[in-house]
Amino acid sequence: MSYLEELKQALAADRVTTNSAVLDQHSRDESYHTPARPDAVVFPLSSEEVSRVMKIAGKHEIPIVPFGLGTSLEGHVIPYAGGITMDFSLMDKVLEIKPEDFLVRVEPGVTRSKLNQELKKHGLFFSVDPGADATLGGMAATNASGTTSVRYGVMRDQVRDLEVVLANGEIIHTGNLAVKSSSGYNLNGLFVGSEGTLGAFTELTLQVYGIPEMTIAGRADFSSIDEAVSAVVAIQSAGIQVARIELVDAASIAQVNAYSHTSYPEVPTLFLEFHGNEAGLMQDVDFARDILSDNGCSNFKFEKDSLARAQLWDARHNLAYAAMRANPGKKMMVTDVCLPISQLAGGIHAAQEALRAEGLEGGILGHVGDGNYHALLMIDVENPEEMAKAEAFNRAIVEYALSKGGSCTGEHGVGIGKAKYQQLEHGNAYSVMQALKKTLDPQNLLNPGKLFYETGNSAAMQ
Amino acid sequence: MSYLEELKQALAADRVTTNSAVLDQHSRDESYHTPARPDAVVFPLSSEEVSRVMKIAGKHEIPIVPFGLGTSLEGHVIPYAGGITMDFSLMDKVLEIKPEDFLVRVEPGVTRSKLNQELKKHGLFFSVDPGADATLGGMAATNASGTTSVRYGVMRDQVRDLEVVLANGEIIHTGNLAVKSSSGYNLNGLFVGSEGTLGAFTELTLQVYGIPEMTIAGRADFSSIDEAVSAVVAIQSAGIQVARIELVDAASIAQVNAYSHTSYPEVPTLFLEFHGNEAGLMQDVDFARDILSDNGCSNFKFEKDSLARAQLWDARHNLAYAAMRANPGKKMMVTDVCLPISQLAGGIHAAQEALRAEGLEGGILGHVGDGNYHALLMIDVENPEEMAKAEAFNRAIVEYALSKGGSCTGEHGVGIGKAKYQQLEHGNAYSVMQALKKTLDPQNLLNPGKLFYETGNSAAMQ
Structure with missing residues (x-):
């Protein structure tokens, strides 16, 4: 039996598709990275179904890419290795609100605006606001942050528990409902920001806040x-x-x-x-x-x-x-580096210098309270010279940030775009990350080519 | 050459000791757990020396236990498997204070009171306050928290970067100096709270705060x-x-x-x-x-x-x-469970019930803003009946906390005392933790028998 037949039996025939339009919808994110289609898209309804999909994929050695709404900015959800894209849009329920504990339990396909609509009735709000109306599963996968993080923290700070389906189909919980814990290794923190490379999230318990007076x-x-x-x-x-x-x-x-x-x-x-x-x-x-x-x-x-x-x-x-509207036909490259605050002004100057040096135009903006800035460039991805300039600019500001003790990405994540800087940023720790990946995904089927630099992904537009 | 000879060559003869009084000093913590002596104590001065010790230990398959000041409460630093205790008291320098970035870089043997003395000159303070004047290395190893965590967060929230020496002697950095990062797996979070089972910390970069108006x-x-x-x-x-x-x-x-x-x-x-x-x-x-x-x-x-x-x-x-003074000859058992806030009153009632049921006396106190409470019992560890009652009490409140979505330890950590509850608390995630341990410490030499339940440690007093 083909893996597609097995998927149709494991889920339901109408939630496993190879329809061309649907494959196209799952071939891109909001960034400049080159699109690539999956071979199939599945729409699971539960962690049990996700577990079944994982087992089928493992048996047939088919890559799996979890997909929220495709608002990522570094090509995280683009399935360069083909395989199955697991779309969580049908798992979009707010399961439980616990006002006394300032907690909410949601499925991964819930968007932050939908969550905030539900929370408002209880005088509560969810703090992380990356701009895009992303899904909470996607936001946890990339450790999203945004405008309010200077006060309330990033996505990782809000995650109290994740239900995760591992590559082998096992279902685990990474945390609990208590405010703090010193029990065992911090799996919450490890899985948040793992970009679909260690498992797929099927439920999230998140901290929320009272709407301020x-x-x-x-x-x-x-x-x-x-x-x-x-x-x-x-x-x-x-x-x-x-x-x-x-x-x-x-x-x-x-x-x-x-x-x-x-x-x-x-x-x-x-x-x-x-x-x-x-x-x-x-x-x-x-x-x-x-x-x-x-x-x-x-x-x-x-x-x-x-x-x-x-x-x-x-x-x-x-x-x-606004930038997209002003530049029809071009694609968006939003760089994203983070510096110690004391180095921020220097970092922005270096970015402006690098823009001038490459003859590029770009807006500078960012979450300066966190030392995190972006340069927003609209580029013609069909123009190799312009692409090369944009890449050179990107490398220049990343290298500047790393030389000052910063990070190559403050909030957008690694995806395909920042994979090539991981060794430089993490040094020996990069091999530790590779070892953890190999332990939890020995077949390298979970979002392969993301977060880690592979010869295979250097061919893709980075 | 014996491993002791190799250690003396790798460090300096006077910083490697088998002196009986020194072994005794490193045989216990502040808890009721049964003491056990290491075979040798070393006093490294640098990460390079720690790396040499790790390599020698690996070659001879000798266990290693990192040691701060011995203020742990669950037997974390007691070397039940013998071997080398690595005492960080000579690595006690505040290396750098960066007021503009609200950061400080310290060696692991610095105590929190010493750090706060230094910070005061800059109008800054370090927020985590577990009561005991512990070392910052030890506080990071157990993910310590305490009275101020309800506002400023726990130890894990303050750690921006760790320099860690791994079991194989490799030196890594787990983070950077930026306020936030979405680059690679969150190793900071994984190593904080790892209780010396994944590596030894040789430097910490910590977030500090301005003294409030x-x-x-x-x-x-x-x-x-x-x-x-x-x-x-x-x-x-x-x-x-x-x-x-x-x-x-x-x-x-x-x-x-x-x-x-x-x-x-x-x-x-x-x-x-x-x-x-x-x-x-x-x-x-x-x-x-x-x-x-x-x-x-x-x-x-x-x-x-x-x-x-x-x-x-x-x-x-x-x-x-005060409790120790009032009960000469007895030892302290401070239980430490954490519950969702909405379950806290019920949890404290259950604890009082369990005390009565076992005929024990104990004070109840805790960081109630975090849902974290302690029962402080003074027990005669020579009296098997009293020990059995205390253990039964401990199990009762842990099971209650877990049944309500809480954690078996809010801040004291697992050590030897809570190892037996890990499988119950974490379910399938426990095997993930075991796999991570095996990946990073394949010989099981780093603080063996802690955090994970082993047949070997069931013999020790838990």
Whole structure:
């Protein structure tokens, strides 16, 4: 019996497909990486079904790629080795909300916006906000973060337990419901960020937060990126707890204005948000205002009103879509490096230098409170010269970040795009990672060619 | 050449000893677990020396136990299999403080109080406070936490990078200096809490915090533990950010009074602390006062004064020593389970029930904001009947915690004492942990018999 026949018996015939349009939908993510189609797509309904798929794949040595919504930015879900793509869109239930424990249990296909809709009824919210309306399974797989991580932490910090189906079809739980534990090895942390290379997540228990008593957002204009970054460092050194602190450069503000019909001054801008009780917030905001002003902020505007706040963050979040709209036919390369805060200004300068050196145009933006910045380039992937320049730029900023004790990716993950920097970043620890992979996936069937650099994946566009 | 001769050549003759008194010092921790002597103790000065020791141990198949100060509570550092104890007391330097990045780089033998002395000059502090003045290497090995974790997180949350010497003598770095990273597997998280079973830590880069603008501590008296726990849940549900929230039962307050010459009312008591800016704090404290009162608090007293605050926390921290003083000749068993907050009151009731059922006396205390409580029993380890009762009590509360989605240890770690509950707690994930251990320590020489249950360690007192 072929593996497809076995899959159809193990699931249901209508949830195993080789339909060309469906294969196409699962051939790409939101990045510039070259598409590649899987041989089949399955839509499991339960961990038991996922386990059956794993066993069939193991028996026939077929690669498996878990798939959420395809919003990844480094080609994580592109099945370069073919095989089965496991689409979790039918496992999209919020299973349980436990307000007293600030916990929620969800299936991996739930998106963060759907979760937040459900949580709102209980006065709760889920903090991780990577911009895209990704699935929670995908966000756990890449250790996503985003605008609010400076205050609430990254995806790994929110995961209390994962149900994981291993390569051999075994089902495990990586954690428990307690706030903390010193019992056994930290499997939660190991599986979060493993990008589908160690197992497929079939259930997540996540920490959530009470909606803060008060939220104030604001926009601060600067005449240079340097001043804006100094202001961020000064605010953090003063111990002011910001909930978000985002840098957007002048070029990107121009694209935001064009796309979102806003009229923000087209200068380097910080978008800020503060969460807390009213008295504490007002003191923090006053203090922050002084610090911003001391660091060259020419104009700042704080918004308590929820509509004005929403407009502000929509503008920030639509940046990638604005860039895509402005560059039809091109594809997006969003670089993503993270530096110690003290090295951030230098890192951004180096990025601007590298852009000039390659003759490229790109917007600089990022989660500067975490030392994480992006350069957003729209590139013509059919133009080998432009691709080579973009790759050279990418390598330059990664090497700069690593030389300063940073990381080649703060939040987008490794996927195919950053696999080639793993040895450089991790040194001897890279062999430890390879050994762990081999232990848990001895046939190398789980998202092969991702996270680790293989001769096979060097052929693919990286 | 014997392995001792090789060690003397690899280090220096005076840093390799088989002196009986030194072996005795390394035969025990602060717990009730039966002592056992190593065959030799070495005092390395550098990661290179640690690497040499590892290679010699591997060649001769000699077990190795890393040792900080011996403050562990589950027998972690007791070398039941003999071999080499690697004492890190000579690697006790604070190597670098980076105030702008809120980072510090230390050797593993630095104690948390020594670190805090150094940090104070920079307006910074290290948050994890397990009570004992443990070494930072030991605290990372057990994923220690303590009174402040409810606000700042546990040891794992503070570790940005570890330098680790693996069983084969290879030296790796598990992380970097950036605030966040999605690059490769999360080795930081895996090695923190690995209790010396995967490698020896030779350097730690840790996150530190700015000393808050203002700190207010307080004491709230209740007539029942139930009311005190309800108050904790209510304070957290209200979104008030407490920096510490500790429960101490009436019996323990009596021991505190006797030991610390205080005169606290001998009733169930919450010790609280709040960190923040003045305006925010005053609003939080007022709100907390109302909630405490609504939940049956009969008397509360807040202290802004640093001396009064220090006295309060000294009293809390001296609890274990108070119990030891009050029970000469006995040894301390501090149970340590963690529950989802919603299950905490039930868990404490079950513990009180189990104490009564076994006819034992014990104080109940704990980090209730994390759902983590301890029962502190002083036991006569020479009395088999008393030991059996204590073990039965321990098993009862662990099983209760696990049945409610909790963990068999919130902060003390597994060591020898909780090894027998690992299979029950982790199910199929336990075999994953065993596979990881085998991958990184194929000869099972690194702290053998700890964290994993082995026939060999069942003979030792657990």
